[in-house]
Amino acid sequence: MSIRLYGYWRSSASYRVRIALHLKDIPFEHQSVHLVRDGGEQHLRSYQGLNPSALVPTLVDEDEDIILNQSLAIIEYLDEKYDTGPALLPEHKLQRARVRALAYDVAADIQPLANLRVLQYLEREFDADAEGKAVWARYWIEKGFTGIEKRLQTTAGKYCFGFDLTLVDVCLVPQVYNALRFGVDMADYPLIQRIAENCNKLEAFSRAAPENQPDAQ
Amino acid sequence: MSIRLYGYWRSSASYRVRIALHLKDIPFEHQSVHLVRDGGEQHLRSYQGLNPSALVPTLVDEDEDIILNQSLAIIEYLDEKYDTGPALLPEHKLQRARVRALAYDVAADIQPLANLRVLQYLEREFDADAEGKAVWARYWIEKGFTGIEKRLQTTAGKYCFGFDLTLVDVCLVPQVYNALRFGVDMADYPLIQRIAENCNKLEAFSRAAPENQPDAQ
Structure with a gap:
């Protein structure tokens, strides 16, 4: 699977990206970043290599070799790349x-x-x-x-x-x-x-x- | 002038839109919304008719009959409408x-x-x-x-x-x-x-x- 989403079940911003992925019927692998346990896994060095802001979500698209943070940037990217499902940004x-x-x-x-x-x-x-x-x-x-x-x-x-x-x-x-x-x-x-x-x-x-x-x- | 910007001199979000307007060389009329005086002019009923969130900026484009809030939505709109100045969102x-x-x-x-x-x-x-x-x-x-x-x-x-x-x-x-x-x-x-x-x-x-x-x- 080319798309991997680093997120947390209760994070609003991760939740937005999951909705967009499902609406557009894009298969993805879910990677949990636990925001509370052990002071928050978003602060681990391994995660900060992906996202130095220490926030979720982060989307990795291996096909395009891109690592992207910010839920709205991710969703506009997915909407531009995939023509499956509804167009989340209108044409006009x-x-x-x-x-x-x-x-x-x-x-x-x-x-x-x-x-x-x-x-x-x-x-x-x-x-x-x-x-x-x-x-x-x-x-x-x-x-x-x-x-x-x-x-x-x-x-x-x-x-x-x-x-x-x-x-x-x-x-x-x-x-x-x-x-x-x-x-x-x-x-x-x-x-x-x-x-x-x-x-x-x-x-x-x-x-x-x-x-x-x-x-x- | 078709473009009117409601903003405040020290508001970051208004400042962003002013930069974009000047970079793209778009003439506009400035309307001040004083965020502090008399408890804040953004709470006046006349302004809330334009922007019920009581925040600045708001851009009115009379040519297109659109009233738009949120600085980033405004800037992407201007960038899509006008091909003057730099493209603030890249092509790729x-x-x-x-x-x-x-x-x-x-x-x-x-x-x-x-x-x-x-x-x-x-x-x-x-x-x-x-x-x-x-x-x-x-x-x-x-x-x-x-x-x-x-x-x-x-x-x-x-x-x-x-x-x-x-x-x-x-x-x-x-x-x-x-x-x-x-x-x-x-x-x-x-x-x-x-x-x-x-x-x-x-x-x-x-x-x-x-x-x-x-x-x-």
């Missing part, structure tokens, strides 16, 4: 721009704020307890979802953009999974909730779900 | 993927953690003082720069990718500006520092610099 430049913007609303303005390394810092440096960390995570998720819910009022159909699956759905579903972990009340975001439910009925999304990964605990 | 798919990944190393993994709204939250909820906020910002910038400096060892020339300006340079220069504000010692990142200096010699970068904006204070 205006629509493509709108899709990218909404994907970044999740991937740049929500997810980086509520991920493991940030919560660990809050605990270490600001004595945040479990509830303090959850309050922080909910704050940024809810702020982001409020804006996204408004934008979806003009774009949503069965999925975020009408009836075509896009990069936005691929980003949104892992963020909803994460929101539920922190106790966000999804009833406040009916469009996001409905779209996530529609996506989760698809086999590609359920195969990519954290609980269905070999390294799930 | 592997190189394009590498450029996107390194741009996200800045735009997703550093900048969202050290921006104004996050520092305001730390002050409000965790009683962080000026030094506590600077320690936080430096921590994430230094963590990000450490990984980027290593990656640049295999890609850098005069700029981040050889001798061609790309999206990465457009993201890196505003992040270096931000790093200096928080007292990061750039001597630890010689490649990043040299590339930023090379970029800042170009007119497009100096015209886009915060201190040269009409709303600079």
